[in-house]
Amino acid sequence: MRDCLKKGTGLLTAVCLLVLSGCAKVISDPLVSQSVPKVEFSDLLGDPEKYKGRTVIYGGTIIKVSAEGSRNVLEVLQRPLDYYYEPQVDDRTLGRFLVTVDKNLDPDIYKKNRRITIAGEVKGSETGQVGLSSYQYPVLIHKEDHLWPTASTLRYGPRFNIGVGVFGSF
Amino acid sequence: MNFYKNFHASRHRIFSVPTPHWKRGLVGAVLLIGLGCSHAISPTVRQGVDAGTTFGQVLQSPGDHAGKRIIWGGEIVATQNQSDQVEIEVIQKTLDSAGEPRQGDNSGGRFILMQPGYLEPEIYSKGRRVTGAGKIVGSRLGAVGEKEYLYPLVELEELYLWPETPQYDSYPYYPSFYYGPWWYPYPNSYGLGYGRYYFRHRHHRHHRH
Structure with a gap:
């Protein structure tokens, strides 16, 4: 009986972990903690030099990838991010920024x-x-990035979702 | 079963709370006024508009109509930032009563909207629809393809960008056939029925062609 309970607890923990991991943020924890206190994009636009060296997390849609010698430069149109750092695409934008990237960025992916x-x-x-x-342009040095999936990069077919929520709310 | 009973009972109670008649009337009146006023351009700017001037007349001889205030709209061809002003080239479309450019291929021609400052070309991008109010200031000889074209120039007083389907390369979660009311196979945070994306984008989807 006891064993059974223990097993049950284990399973519950596993399920909880799985459910929670579905909400994981796309930027690693150390960078997330370094980005606090947050530098608002509007403040950065006003005086980029003032925030030199600060770690920031921004997002948006790619405008262009260009190569400058051995490094790549990513031009991004800033968009507001939600709690999970996912860019929200509507007409709200504060402007553009550049990111210098040491790794190779395939222009057919980016x-x-x-x-x-x-x-x-x-x-x-x-x-x-x-x-x-x-x-x-404010300029960032790339540390981490996350490309959000598009319809064409998602696998089609049966999908399985677990979620918690209130009936009828969205 | 008890749950459902209580659910319906409580729901019934909520919706059967009597509302005073004057309150209902007020809500109706506010809604009506709200609908009546929903024009893309503010009433003050709309007042000075030269209603008798058609786009076709101006296109024929832009110079004769200089100084007249008009409201025109259509689909953006390109947004060009100059050193101190921005120009939007637009394919003209007829406007409905709310000032919204109608969908479809019938167009009277092209024109250019100008205003000081900067506009983000990635937002004011090709295919997006705008409605602008302003004064005709003359014309400019340009070209559409190889053909010469005399663009009427409008100095903007007010500009409205119509919302649209996101242009980014995705519907991020599920292919669109998941959004139908008949197909929502898994329980998730939005309950059974329509998906969140269906609601968010349904009014835009009708506009797609």
């Missing part, structure tokens, strides 16, 4: 309009151009 969340270190700013207007 495609325009893919949603991405990036943890990086503030490096400063760089002046570029959008159309004929000059644009001051």
Whole structure:
């Protein structure tokens, strides 16, 4: 009887862990804790140099990936992030930022309009151009990123979900 | 079973609380007023609009109509930031009573909206719909493909971007056939029935072509 209970507890724990892991954040814990206190993107835009060296987590949609010598530069349109650092795509954006990345980014994977969340270190700013207007980009040094899945990268077929919720709320 | 009984009983109680007639009337009135006012352009700007001027007339001879205030809308071709102002090239569409450009292929032609400052071209992107109010300031000779085109120029006083299906490359969770009311096979946080994404995007999906 006791064994049975023990087994039951074990199973319950496993189920709980599984359920919880479904909500895991996409950026690793050390970087998440380094990013506190949070630097708001609007503050960074105002004075990128002031936040040099700070760890930040931002996200949005990819505008462009370009190669500059051995490193890659990712241009991202900032979008608001939800609790899980997932970029919310509506018309809210505060502007653009650049990320310098040491690893190779395949432009066929890091495609325009893919949603991405990036943890990086503030490096400063760089002046570029959008159309004929000059644009001051905040620049981050890449530490971690998460590309969000698209319909085409998801497997089709039977899926299984466990969730907890209130009937009728969404 | 008891649960369901109680559920219905409590639900019934909630919905049968009598509402005073004047309150119902008030709600109705507010709704009506709200509907009547839902135009993309503010009433003050709408007041000075030259209602007799059609897009076709202006396209014929933009110079003759300089200074007139109009409300035009349509689909964005391109948004170009200049050093100190931004220009939006638009394919004209007729507007409905709320100032929303109608879907479809009938168009009177193209025009350019201008305003000082910067607009994000990734948001004001090709295919998005805008409605703008402003003054005709003249024309500019440009080209559509190889063909010369005389664009009417409008200096904006007000601009409205119509919301739309997200342009990012996904419906992130499930392919769209999951969203139908008849197909929602698994229990999850949204209850049985329509998925969250169905609700979020259903009004946009009708607009897709």
